[in-house]
Amino acid sequence: MSNAASLGSLFDEELNAQQHDDKAAIKAAFGRAANSYDKSAAFQRRVGHELMAMHHDWKGRHILDLGCGTGYFSAQLAGKGASVIALDLSDRMLEKARDRCGDSLTYVSGDAEALPLASNSVDMAFSSLALQWCKDLSVPLSELKRVVKPGGTILFSTLLDGSLLELKKAWEVVDSEQHVNAFIDTKAVNIALAQAGFTGYTLECKAIAESYPSAFALMKDLKGIGATHLDEGRKAGLNGRKALLTVESAYRQFQRADGTVPATYQVCFGAITND
Numbered sequence: 227m228s229n230a231a232s233l234g235s236l237f238d239e240e241l242n243a244q245q246h247d248d249k250a251a252i253k254a255a256f257g258r259a260a261n262s263y264d265k266s267a268a269f270q271r272r273v274g275h276e277l278m279a280m281h282h283d284w285k286g287r288h289i290l291d292l293g294c295g296t297g298y299f300s301a302q303l304a305g306k307g308a309s310v311i312a313l314d315l316s317d318r319m320l321e322k323a324r325d326r327c328g329d330s331l332t333y334v335s336g337d338a339e340a341l342p343l344a345s346n347s348v349d350m351a352f353s354s355l356a357l358q359w360c361k362d363l364s365v366p367l368s369e370l371k372r373v374v375k376p377g378g379t380i381l382f383s384t385l386l387d388g389s390l391l392e393l394k395k396a397w398e399v400v401d402s403e404q405h406v407n408a409f410i411d412t413k414a415v416n417i418a419l420a421q422a423g424f425t426g427y428t429l430e431c432k433a434i435a436e437s438y439p440s441a442f443a444l445m446k447d448l449k450g451i452g453a454t455h456l457d458e459g460r461k462a463g464l465n466g467r468k469a470l471l472t473v474e475s476a477y478r479q480f481q482r483a484d485g486t487v488p489a490t491y492q493v494c495f496g497a498i499t500n501d
Contacts, residue, residue: 248361249315249337252315252359253315253316255452255453256295256314256315256316256318256319256452257316257317257318257319257452258318258452259449259450259451259452260296260316260318260319260321260322260452261322262449262450262451263295263296263319263322263450263451263452264296264298264322265450266446266447266448266449266450266451267295267296267298267450267451268436268447269434269436269447269489269491270295270298270354270355270451271298272434272436273354273355273383273434273491273493274298274299274302274354274355274383275302276383276495277352277354277381277382277383277495278299278302278303278352278381280381280495280497281350281379281381281497284303284306284307284308284350285306285307285308286307286308286309287307287308287309287349287350288308288309288311288347288348288349288350289303289308289309289310289311289348289349289350289351289352290310290311290313290341290343290348290350290351290352290353290370290373290374291303291310291311291312291313291352291353292313292338292341292351292352292353292356292357292366292370293313293314293315293338293353293354293355293356293357293359294312294313294314294319294320294323295314295319295322295323295356296319296322296323296326297312297322297323297324297325297326297327297331298326299352299354300312300323300326300327300331301326301327303352304327304330304331308350309332310327310331310332311331311332311333311334311343311348312327312331312332312333312334313333313334313335313336313341313343314335314336315335315336315337315338317335320333320334320335338353338356338357338359338360338365338366338369339360339361339362339365339366339369340369341366341369341370341372341373343373344373345372345373346372346373346374346375346376347373347375348373348374348375348378349374349375349378349379350374350378350379350380350381351370351373351374351378351379351380351381351382352381352382353366353370353380353381353382353383354381354382354383355383355384355385356384357382357384358384358385358407358409358410362418363384363410363414363415363418364417364418364419364421364422367418367419367421367422367424368421368422368423370382370422370498370500371422371423371424371500374500375500376500376501377499377500377501378499378500379497379498379499379500380496380497380498380500381495381496381497381498382495382496382498383493383494383495383496384409384415384493384494384496385409385491385492385493385494386409386410386411386412386415386431386492386493386494387408387409387410387411387492388409388433388490388492389406389407389409389490389491389492389493390406390407390489390490390491391490392477392480392487392488392489392490393405393406393441393444393445393473393477393489394406395476395479396441396473396474396476396477396479397473397476398476399472399473399475399476400469400472400473400476407453409492412429412431412494415429415494415496416429419496419498424498424500424501425501426498426499426501427496427497427498427499428496428497429494429495429496430494430495430496431492431493431494431495432492432493432495433490433491433492433493434490434491434493435488435489435490435491436488436489436491437482437486437487437488437489438486438487438488438489439485439486439487440474440477440487441473441474441477441487442470442474444487444489445470445473
């Protein structure tokens with residue numbers, strides 16, 4: 227084996243190890259948040275309901291809820307007459323989903339990038355604010371294309387570049403580290419869809435703002451839903467009284483007339499017909 231090949235092999239092994247560690251960290255973060263998730267997930271529910279409104283024919287459909295979390299939307303889908311597979315990376319989240327929904331659903335522990343489901347096994351897939359945690363969006367999209375029957379519908383929402391810009395700017399006053407997760411832009415979403423082999427789809431991308439009494443309340447909610455994991459080389463920085471007070475003060479530049487502060491998310495809603 228040449229030196230170049232040896233180095234390439236070593237790089238691949240290190241990359242795979244890093245991705246495995248990263249996935250484990252994401253799983254652990256959401257596992258820790260299982261008990262607090264529902265109290266902090268107002269934005270997630272708002273987005274999920276908008277995503278559900280993009281489709282109306284649920285009755286009798288076999289649907290995958292990918293990244294089901296505590297099962298809120300699994301319950302919503304089941305309530306509309308669907309047969310639901312609730313799938314999540316976190317076993318603790320699945321336990322909460324079972325507590326909510328009982329034994330009427332099928333619960334699967336699994337990774338969006340390697341779905342433990344047979345090809346052409348579900349009529350539809352629903353995934354709200356889960357796919358942004360995957361390194362390469364085309365990978366879970368390809369998996370969804372595989373498991374959803376031809377002609378079936380895939381609904382997804384994901385966060386885009388520019389989300390939580392206020393928080394990012396407030397942290398810039400503290401230091402130059404990246405304290406807020408980076409997300410892809412709309413062009414990258416279109417590229418991922420093309421790489422996954424989709425041609426029939428529509429995207430709607432828009433800003434959605436939530437109101438908070440303070441920056442600290444926002445960060446508490448982010449911790450509450452488990453959205454605190456950052457890629458290797460970044461620092462969450464959600465500790466240190468002095469740093470938090472500085473962020474709180476800097477965030478006040480965005481304060482509204484009613485005293486609240488906004489947290490603005492850029493959200494992409496996608497509806498795909500599996501061709």
